[in-house]
Amino acid sequence: MLSYNLGSGENRNWVIAETEFNSSLLGKCETIMALGNGYMGVRSSTEESYVKQTRNLFVAGTFNRFDQTEPSELPNTADVTALEINLNGEQFSLDKGTIHRYYRYLHLKTGELVRVVDWESPKKERFELTFRRFISLKNLHLIGMRVDIKPLSEKANIQVTSGINGQMTNSGAQHFHEGEKRIFDKKFLQLIQTTTETNIDFVINATHRLKMNHEEIDLSPQMSLGRRRVDLQYSATVAKDKTYTVEKLSTVHTSRDSQIDSRSYDLEELRKLSLDGIQKARAVGYEQLFEESKSEWLKYWNQVDIQINSENEIDQLAVRFASYHLLIMTPHHDSRFGIGAKGLTGEGYKGHSFWDSEIFILPYFLYTKPEIARSLLEYRYHTIDGARKKAKDNGYDGAMYPWESAFTGEEETPLWAAVNILTGKATKVWSGIIEQHITADIAFAVWNYYTATQDVDFMNKYGSEILFETATFWASRVEWDDGKEQYIITDVVGPDEYKEHVDNNAFTNYLAHWTIQTAIRHYDECKTNRKNVFERLNDKLSLEEKYKKWKQAVDHIYLPVPRESDNLIPQDDTYLSKPIIDITKYKTDSAVQTILQDFSREQVIDMQVSKQADVVMLLYLLGDRFSDYVKKVNLDYYESRTIHDSSLSMAVHSIVAANVGDVKDAYEYFTKASLIDLGENMESSDAGVHAASLGGIWKAVVFGFAGIKLTSEVLMIKPNLPEQWNSITIPIYWRGDRLTVELTLNSIMIRNETGNNPSLPIEFNGTRFSLQDVIELRKVGKGI
């Protein structure tokens, strides 16, 4: 079983561990214990192989299309993590023999994966094996591995076969040509593979260092060469109780790496650079390389670590687990790439970016490392031409962002899904066509970033253009309704994908309106205060002309307001008039989407049943527009109709519940959100982590329970802590300063850790302070 409390003292609640080997949990552990650094991500498959393993190594941004009928996806790069270990003629595998001791853990603080096994082979020979592995946060190209093997019964012949295996596929789709294999100095393995459509070269290197009882030794390996793979085999005789160590260091470089200038790119140079890198790494060795990476992790935790003193220790672990994965999934090194819906931890969603990035993940970085939030928004700027193409292809103006985005920004959602296996009819995939709110979500994130950071440089270069182009899209998208004498938006899917082809989806209408409204405000500001920028964008985008269209639309867009009778905001024109069914069964089922086993998709569309509640999402994003009472009424109503079949759902309900003071419910939702990946559901994470949900865990803590919000003027704090929490400490980066907010059920303390701007304005439960006041309060140890 998985355990979340292993370790004690300073390691307590820093560790995700399993304490016995269970082959049914291979997929789950591969995902939740995955390693990475934003450049690449590697599933934590064990060194020895098992039937149900899924070995994946993904490099951010290296999309390729297997063939024209499939969307782009991140290709599964050659594997370096497998080691075939033969102990006195017996293949090491935990399916066989007897396990006397076993544990495996991912240390979130250091980014190291450790596994210790005391194994007795079927021949009754006993060995202790200790595996360690990390992906460097210092050198983004580096994977470090180490295994220590100690014969406990008698001396043993130990063979380790290790190499680079390019036979990997994405569930059968091979994205690479077979490339060149080399061995330099009988020590350095090199395999080159090139993607079939996008012609991205990957150069993968591997090397080994061997030690006998901690003294370096040199063994001559047997070389073996197979199709798409190259291996070395080292044999050693190891005395009883002596430790034989194999360190394996590997590197991955690609021709899409940020330092590569595509105009002067030369594969030979990349090979040399990478070979030089692996040679240097070998000279340094695992321990030192790991220390360098660990020190980067410690810096990171220093900036992001929320400390929760809770009755339920899992709360602390869950938020650290989220912070860990949010970093390793994010290509913070390169603004050309977005975040995949499964990060870099699995094939699910093919590495594509959804609204998850802007609405669920970006806020985390905005409040802790805003330079990464900026990088993520720049990604949307780099892909804006794809969005313009989509708008044009669909008969609209401006930028219409793709529902699923890869490298070019063109729509990656396939138009047709596979045929229905039962009927043989092709199923149209509607999200790529009518799930249009993504274009408002991105504008929303741009503005939020600007509001919190006041990063004018970003707006000038990227943000303003995104905002204006998305507003232009919406102004061209709205449809005049003669009856209503208003602009309406028909035939969309909101976030609630159990309702297809609806009219006036509240979430979409409000966000569309918000986008145009905000663009107008920003246009006015630019025209007044940033004339050069305005002129440039006006030339490029014909802003003045577009502005007229925005103005014409903005005050006439139909916004479904709370009904007078019951204060309900209709999710769309027909939702509230659909029949209601009892969904308890589906809400309590540990599997998701089980309702589709009892009803067809069409039947579900015609019921008051939601995958996730659009209106609750709206109450969260545009919370200022609605009273607490309206929020409460609508949360109650929609919660009872929501199955939470989307992993994005629970955390949002938690935030809104906390904000209106329903802390008990909020905590229950939070707990469920925490367990989406960490919980007992064995296969739920097989295709990768739920990236948005991880952002949601952090958001529920900071936006929900702590009630923190950065506006353009003030840091607002309006906490509603669950009773299970004695205290919580939250680091926030704001306007050049690192702040620490400490909350208990009846106190607040704020530290300015950097002190650059001593008079930051704070609003606590509606009362304005300057940070200096707050510091004073802290000094006298008095809660507010």
Added chain:
Amino acid sequence: MLSYNLGSGENRNWVIAETEFNSSLLGKCETIMALGNGYMGVRSSTEESYVKQTRNLFVAGTFNRFDQTEPSELPNTADVTALEINLNGEQFSLDKGTIHRYYRYLHLKTGELVRVVDWESPKKERFELTFRRFISLKNLHLIGMRVDIKPLSEKANIQVTSGINGQMTNSGAQHFHEGEKRIFDKKFLQLIQTTTETNIDFVINATHRLKMNHEEIDLSPQMSLGRRRVDLQYSATVAKDKTYTVEKLSTVHTSRDSQIDSRSYDLEELRKLSLDGIQKARAVGYEQLFEESKSEWLKYWNQVDIQINSENEIDQLAVRFASYHLLIMTPHHDSRFGIGAKGLTGEGYKGHSFWDSEIFILPYFLYTKPEIARSLLEYRYHTIDGARKKAKDNGYDGAMYPWESAFTGEEETPLWAAVNILTGKATKVWSGIIEQHITADIAFAVWNYYTATQDVDFMNKYGSEILFETATFWASRVEWDDGKEQYIITDVVGPDEYKEHVDNNAFTNYLAHWTIQTAIRHYDECKTNRKNVFERLNDKLSLEEKYKKWKQAVDHIYLPVPRESDNLIPQDDTYLSKPIIDITKYKTDSAVQTILQDFSREQVIDMQVSKQADVVMLLYLLGDRFSDYVKKVNLDYYESRTIHDSSLSMAVHSIVAANVGDVKDAYEYFTKASLIDLGENMESSDAGVHAASLGGIWKAVVFGFAGIKLTSEVLMIKPNLPEQWNSITIPIYWRGDRLTVELTLNSIMIRNETGNNPSLPIEFNGTRFSLQDVIELRKVGKGI
């Protein structure tokens, strides 16, 4: 360990069995126990999966090129053989738990694979599982599987997950687009996959029948759909000691099937046809379908089964093993396809046809089922345009057959191998360019076929053209040497690939000369006796003009004759002057090509060391031209310099040794040849059976020990039985009659089983009889 003697009574020596589970032998058993029918071949991977398995399903002739830098290969079709079996929550796997009883055998007589396991799960629950499987020899598209599961401890919940898995690759190379998946009536699974380059559609169907204690039951399955795969899961509760049966029937059809007319091909029709077929098969069920297939196998054995009464029972088994595999590897249903060097049992050699087909395999069919021999030669006719292209591309005339042949007959040997992993230098592959004897080998096989069958129809339609075009090639290939005043052939590789770029390779020169000589003879015959055919071919090939060139060359080709001093035939111009080294070490090593670990390829070229001996091969093929003494001398000489690193080598040495009376040596070579696949070497067959060697086993028995030879006039018999053999019975098909030759150390009896031509001429040890005489001798029970 493998065992070759399981079974008793009528099954004795009909069975290849393993009597305990050993995961190191998975690859070997997958290969040697493979099932097939010439249309398709399936490796006998177990139903449950293991890390080191290689699941392969190949359909003859369906070549595809993964990309332009790789040769065509037979694509690994979607798998239907995997069954995931869950017994009371425990995944069935022999790596776990306790095995109380285990055996697995392939029954060569019936073509059925059977496995019986008494397994105790790690939870101490005991089950008996019986697996059966066959590929129909009656319905070439059909795969039948059946598993009976009996809980021995207490009642159990049994889940079987089964479907069609299109994630398979050829060691990472994916040859198929992802295709459509369907489930009809919740019973019939269908997956369509289309090759990426050649656009061949594959339609794969699967269905299940369930029984509880032999009574048919109906369970509603859970359906699951993955990328490139579709599965059903059946759950049943089974009482203690009751038997739960899952039958799985699958079919494979392709758009390259012989009944498909490519001009009017329609995928929908193929789908319907295949669905109709699987529905009918389901109605019939495993038992009856198996009986239908078995009855075809019995007919086959009736025509081919050699019975050896030997002190070493393995001799009997080996020759049956050969007959079994020779049938399942051969696409006897379709003359557009050749035989792969690994049959249809593995990825090795990519399904390509080499000279193995004509020189090692075709004789088997020529002597037992000559219609198949004809089909194999028609394959070379269908691909003659590829051979003409190769001749033209290389500056020659006529037809220059490819060293490696797939569907088109163009050369499939890559020009460049992967770069040398150590030096980084690209290695040129010479066999596709200079291993030219293949073009004579094919002519030789054509003539042998004609000689034995007198099949004038074949010659008129196909054979004469092949013979003339190959002669034309050789006439254009030979080079005038002013010194010798003869035509010579420089810069070739003979069968002995340890000698590259040699001049006047004896084997090549003799066979080239033979080809031209035979073409001249045949030209004369045609011109005299078959005027119409001659005119047609003369028009097409300008025969009269070519004839002049043949005549000009034929008597002036340099043929290295036995040296006066020592009667040695020089393998090539320089072989006999190269240094000699002690090769004992490499001859006795169970692994092959170990000499290349001590010496570079260039060094080996410069020694008197042969992979296989060209001269011995020549002594076998053109045996009439050399005295027994010359054969003896040369066999002794070259044997001591031959490592037998080619699986083609040993059987040929056995034949020549037997023919010159060295029966003891011949038997030793035969035994070694028998064990190339069947022996203890664990990994030697992982990439597939050694097809040529299997033909060699049969040839060693019939051509070597029995000394049988079909000439144009007479059936010659000149036996040299090993002393270990008490008797041998050999069925031969000749000129419309099925004969049975029974030999003991001191008797011969021949039966004409069909009796169509009672006066067939026989020559026994140089004395001519008519078959009638021989029958008389049998009647009086008198040996000759």
